[in-house]
Amino acid sequence: MNLDKDALIALVDDDPAVLQVLTQVLQEFGFNHLFPFPCANDALKSFECNKFDVVITDFKMPGIDGFELLQQLHKLDSSLPVIVLTGHADMTRAVESFKQGAFDFIVKPFQPFEVAKGLKKALAARRLSKLEQDYKEELEKRVWERTRDYRASLEKMTKMNREIIHRLGMAAEHRDDETGAHIARIAFYVYQMALILGQSDEQARQLALASTMHDIGKIGIPDSILFKTGKLSREEFDVIKTHTTIGEKILSGSSFEVLDLAASIAATHHEKWDGSGYPHGLRGEQIPLSGRITMIADHYDALRNRRPYKPEFSHEKAFDIITNGDGRTAPEHFAPEELDIFTTHADEFDRIFTENKSMNHQTFQQTFLCSSENVEYLFSS
Structure with a gap:
């Protein structure tokens, strides 16, 4: 069964020609299963009967425009992904709509593959959102219905915790080939500190x-901005900044401490x-310890790594x-105590980076999610 096709x-x-082209392309x-609507009102009425998975809407329309439709949806x-179609002249407002929760925007005239790629990305995010919701509901249900065999129930919940961390890490890794190794190293730096x-x-x-979920919000940043090789405009950088609040939104509201902690890190690591x-x-102590530690770890690793906008730096240059x-x-920019730890133990940072330079997320799962004795060995010199 192909979930995207269903x-x-x-x-x-409001332009019949655009609707026809979109329908044919998709x-x-x-x-x-395509539902074309000539106006926002018709779409909203249909939404009462149909549980849409993604909405693609024009930005400029008479009556309710794309921005208002986004808010009402x-x-x-x-959690409904909304993709906004916009002309070059509407780009400022389109970016604003993105800040208000639009999943992506596509500039007209568009290429067919751009629409299909954006739609597939939105559907993947939709599935992830449903997976997280199902996970939370199932976990809550199991807590309430757990049996007298507390140890067996605890083991099941632990496996579920690991599974959601694994899947969220995979979602971030999907956006950046380097992210699997990056999040593993972040965990190592953070553990040591x-x-x-x-x-x-x-x-x-x-x-x-x-800390491995600190950048989970990047799944909501358009590829055209996230992987841009040139200098970002102020508007584009404002969009990049939203990965912190997107990540917090994805992770917050859990009754489990590790996800609650991850939400705080996602929100404060910049x-x-x-x-x-x-x-x-x-400022200062307003930033939680978890955010301060992850911030310096993330900053060091970003300097060591090649990025679309910079080359890879040596340990000496990063230091x-x-x-x-x-x-x-x-x-x-860094908390004095954490900066002092980094300065004193800089060689450890270099060792962790060098020894785990090509580690992927699967290897991280096998090595880090193990007994505490093995973790201590992993970090021993």
């Missing part, structure tokens, strides 16, 4: 696991000690940038 897709545009890609279903800061082994392991970070401009600054990065 999805219910609403198409909204039919050619094998999407069979998300009142009915907050947490122990030095006096956390227990169990606390350090939980913090390390939670906050800076001097208050110049995002998304909320938190110099963090401790002395380079115009974009300054020592004042």
